[in-house]
Amino acid sequence: MESLQYYAPASLAEATQLLAEHKGSQVLAGGTDLLVQMRLGMKSPPALVDIKNISDIQQCGFTDSGELVIGAAVPCAQITESVAIAAKYPGLVEAAGLIGSTQIQGRCSIGGNLCNASPAADTVPALIANHAVCEIQGVNGSRQVPVSEFNLAPGQNCLAEGEFLVALRIPALSGSDSAGRVVGCSDAYLRFIPRTEMDIAVVGAAVSLTVDLDGQCTQACVAIGAVAPTALIVPEASQALVGTQLNESALISAGQAATRASKPINDKRGTAEYRKKVVAVLVRRAAVIAYQRALETFSD
Missing domain, CATH: 3.30.390.50 (CO dehydrogenase flavoprotein, C-terminal domain)
Structure with missing residues (x-):
């Protein structure tokens, strides 16, 4: 592996600036796929931007309105161990629990599982079935894309140069329908x-x-x-x-x-x-x- 620059920004703004300044750099969350690809010579970015120190990307929980927000760097183990998430989205927990070994789950992120754009990624169908939306940040601001539209082909997602995934948002479950029925x-x-x-x-x-x-x-x-x-x-x-x-x-x-x-x-x-x-x-x-x-x- 050739020498490269390593950065660990503490905010979304700093991460955005670093990605804009270092063209071709890669975002590092868990690294369970990226680091292997680099060792194999499949990828050779000039810099790594480690997003794990950014609080917005580590958040995991329900908002007051009931929306589930999972930061892009949240490890899969945190999903599988959450009683609150399992109570509402057991299928998502099942999917996260199937990725690799226990050791891998403690490192790999649900955001990375999506961004890697593998057709066989376990969490992606579960996220799609629950109508999850991607929150994306870049130099031109933020935007949202449904998970169902995020990946374009094997190994290819919709992120433009300098953009990165901030969080996944799953709409709140309703206890009643439009007519007020339970x-x-x-x-x-x-x-x-x-x-x-x-x-x-x-x-x-x-x-x-x-x-x-x-x-x-x-x-x-x-x-x-x-x-x-x-x-x-x-x-x-x-x-x-x-x-x-x-x-x-x-x-x-x-x-x-x-x-x-x-x-x-x-x-x-x-x-x-x-x-x-x-x-x-x-x-x-x-x-x-x-x-x-x-x-x-x-x-x-």
């Missing part, structure tokens, strides 16, 4: 891997649901990973669940929609045909888990 919300994430631990997803599926007191699904969002260049929202799968109590017909339709939306590749972890079959199974299973969890919120 509803329950929850989510789930499942993946399939060749081994039992520490492997890259062959297929991932996240489902978030809202149900009413009659057990009818009133809102749904289905997102899938590792079956296309980027994680995908599957509107047809979501629509198949809405207006039902997740009967067999609805689940089959949702799974079939996920299969149709998939654009997988053949690689050493599985064939495209295999992935298309597995994604349907995972969507059905994740939907059932999310549905059961949503119903359980009525008794909490």
